[in-house]
Amino acid sequence: NPSASHFAFGKHEVRERLVLEGSRSMAVTYLYANLLGNEAGRVIYDGGCYIAQNGTLLEQSPRLTFDDSVLTTAVVDVEASRTEQVRTNSFQADSTDPGAKRVSVDFEFPRARIERSEPAAPAWEASKHHKEEELMRSLTLALFDYLRKSHSRGFVLSISGGADSAAAACLVSLMVGRALQELGAKHFAEKVGLDPEASARDWVGKLLCCAYQPTDNSGDVTRNAATAVAEAIGATFYVLDVQHIVDAYESLISGAVGRPLTWEQDDITRQNIQARARGPSVWMLANMRGALLLSTSNRSEAAVGYATMDGDTCGGLSPIAGIDKAFLRRWLRWLETEGPVGMQPIPALHGVNLQTPTAELRPRDSDQTDEGDLMPYPVLDVIERLAIGDKLPPADCLEVLTSEFSEHDEETLRAWVRRFFQLWSRNQWKRERYAPSFHVDDKNLDPKTWCRFPILSGGFERELSEL
Template identity: 55%
Template sequence: MQLIRLAAASLNQTPMDWRGNFDRMAAVIDAARRQGVGLLCLPELCVTAYGCEDMHFSPAVRSRALDLVQQLLPLTDGIAVAVGLPIAVGPALFNGQAMLVDGRLAGIVCKQHLANEGIHYEARWFERWPAGAVDSIEVDGRRVPVGDLLFDIGGVRVGIEICRDAWIAERTGIALARRGADVLLNPNASHFAFGKCDIRRRFVVEGSRTLGVATVHCNALGNESGRSIYDGDTMIAALGRLVASGPRFSLADSQLSSAVVDVAQLRQNRTRWMEAGRVGKQDAGLVAAPLEWPTVPDTEGASAPLGSASSATDAPWESGPHRKEEEFARAVTLGLFDYLRKSRANGFVVSLSGGVDSAAVATLCWLMVRLGVAELGQAGFAKRLPSVCGAQEAGDPRGLVRRLLTCVYQSTRQSGAATQNAARGVAEAIGAEFHLWSVDAMVDAFVGVVGEATGREIDWQTDDVALQNIQARARGPGVWLLANLKNALLLTTSNRSEASVGYATMDGDTCGGLAPVAGIDKHFLRHWLRWMETAGPAGVGPLPALAAINAQRPTAELRPAAAGQTDEADLMPYDVLDAIERSAIRDKRSPAEVLATLGPEFPQHERSELRGWVERFFKLWSANQWKRERYAPALHVDQGNVDPKTWCRFPILNGGFRAELEELEGG
């Protein structure tokens, strides 16, 4: 046997938080050494954090990143550590992973395949490194190899696939295995989306089997820079078996997973790669890095790849029937937690209308406290939010919620008792601070001033939309004032379905600095809130007070009660709206193609009715891009989004699909 201990670590980094990023890397390196780890992989671009955006262009940022790597070198005595950073080679910038071995910078591998779709724009900042190419740069007076490298670390060959390098058909690990790699490291900054972790796991496990290697996968963790959420998954596999994995959606600074593998067994099962004829030949990219591997007791050999034991564990909810609901709850609460502490705000304010969207946002804030206290303990959770939580609150979760969350119901004469009672009931159930006030006086004042100035009466017969909008806008100043007084973060409650068709009032219900549910459709959000009422996340349970929310039909309550206003009467059924949005925006289908997909999915509706809804969607979508451009940052949770900053760019001024809709009407 030749036993070595491998480790993968997730890290919750922040762009250009140099001291904090260094301290978190140093802490996890120390934790790995204490576990007897010989090789540790840290996430992609973890030195700077992945989400530096155009600051990657700054020479000062690159220089500072390389300085931090050099400061890490003394911490790597007796261990090998791979850390991600941007690296300049001549005039070009590359996404690199530096290998630090026993106090020495052995070399830097550069990413060969850039993520440049959806939420990622890597080609804006980085160049692709050509396969097989090797160069060098000067670091602290010595030449350091850079490029397509393979490391011989104390007799164990280690290759690196940086994130997307492992996602393509001809993954770079194939060439590395043919060059004799025993271990493949796969550092990632792979954003969360529903079910995406399963894809990563297949790459890790199947890659280890087909390539005959041990694979070490680590991902970024948390809400780094505002919109993207990283689940922080860590996995180690060997010869087709997952031998270690760590929890996802942790609110801690890092998570560390380790496992023992037997290099001799790996090589015995990799004869087909040896037969490729590459091993033993001169390899310009092979870098020798001496290391005396930490001794692994023979008793730990049971966790080696062909043993029967496995240290890989999943939370029970990971394989349960409500995994999507659990993922949504845990991803968004992690996003909220990081946004709160990294923005240094003193809590959240939610304009609680008594409807689904605002109730969901308030519930997610409550879940943030419940899940955080469950993981970190009450004192540990409070310590992570020092500007918010005093020591006297550390023993009282409801005290934490009340300190962190303020809700306000802003009524007008169109508001009903059902929504007011529902809002109050939810706020009381979760322990939030609750206020109630009317904005009628402000609405009347605005209507009176403008009516007098224009010399005409403003009434519902001629000015329906304007009168609805002024009510929503009149709610903005008061709730902004409340948030400012508390130095708190005002949360926007609009969802993705509303954003698609512009069913929101700018400077009204779109007020806020963060939009937690703007990345999810209304149909799912309603389903999730019913699940929260009756079941809830593992370890937390249900919130029965949501029954008063779920019993109502969604309504903006902006028209007089006699009008019987509902969202779906104004728009269309939400399940139809969301199906049109997926087909038109995610799948980029024309109006005629969208209509063709709807018939089989919604046989209960007449074709003429579906055609009218398709037409309405495309007209509203085309007219409301300016609103989507002005939305608060949205947390990305789905492999489809309408946020123009992360997923879906669309021209503000456009043809409105006029020709396509004329053809649709003709059909």
């Protein structure tokens, strides 16, 4: 079975059952081969070859490796399959003479010593944090292939001190660590077309440039968190204060419209210009370095349009846009304290993980938080799964939520359901403009390859009226 089965969380278990059941039901030896790597930009292939006979797995290959190819071999007892076919009632041998269709060839199966052993999977496959491991290994492989196949010379990132940008920075660092472990420095350098570096930190410094871009609304907490992460992984790091750029734009527009901009009247406008003022500088750094600018939008924010177009969505690649915020924060806590099998954790993430997610675009005394602007991320992610993945109407979503989130009263949950459906409908135009992202499950929000939805729609008005 030469396959092109793309990666999704837990999908390897489905493939393994397919191979085992196929070999058992037909009493044959089943060979399953799969593509490996990021072949076209969005889709990741995790490899994973299987050899099974009569319902028993003989051998399997490691998944999500940086190898060009992986050879998987096993010694097969052909007679065992023939015996099983004769034994089972489902098999009827064809004894008719094929006549002229027969081609005779001198051939004998080689006599080989059959040594039965349990197929050995890499240690990370047995981890109790299997999904966290899969996320790390799939996205680092995708970044590695995207880097070398796009002939880019690294990555640039606007690092805010929050979870999303910290995750993107750590993924680049982990990509470097894995490449050096699996390929070696010389082969890694050949793959990416760059001169070898002395250490992993030197490689990260060459391949990743981070810029923290504060305004007057930014605080020491995010600045310290961004600095700690960048220094811990060895990234090139700049602090670029953009407040004077924000002031210049506000002054320009105030003069044009004949009045000052105020938070009471121009809240969204003043928030958005801060995010947009950060775009040109990181684009310049990307141009100067011949690098890819990484956007840091996540799946939860994409669902409700909680992003500034031409601001934090700036970039040529959005590596975490397929990951919901609740799981991303869980992944960062795991990376801080435990880390992947065979690699070290990143304790510098502590300052990121302590924070309550915030855009830091309103004045500090407003206590702005993401969940205050929207709803709790776990609730948002469940509504997205029900409404978009399972196609349930608002009333059915509310019924599920009242069971899963009993700590919230029904009226609050009803308001959040209504808000999700309204924001989803209004913000399809944003999802159409997001940078390419990696697919990590079978249901994602990418409108170009999976989740089609009209830019203009009725906004679920009839369904919401029944809520």
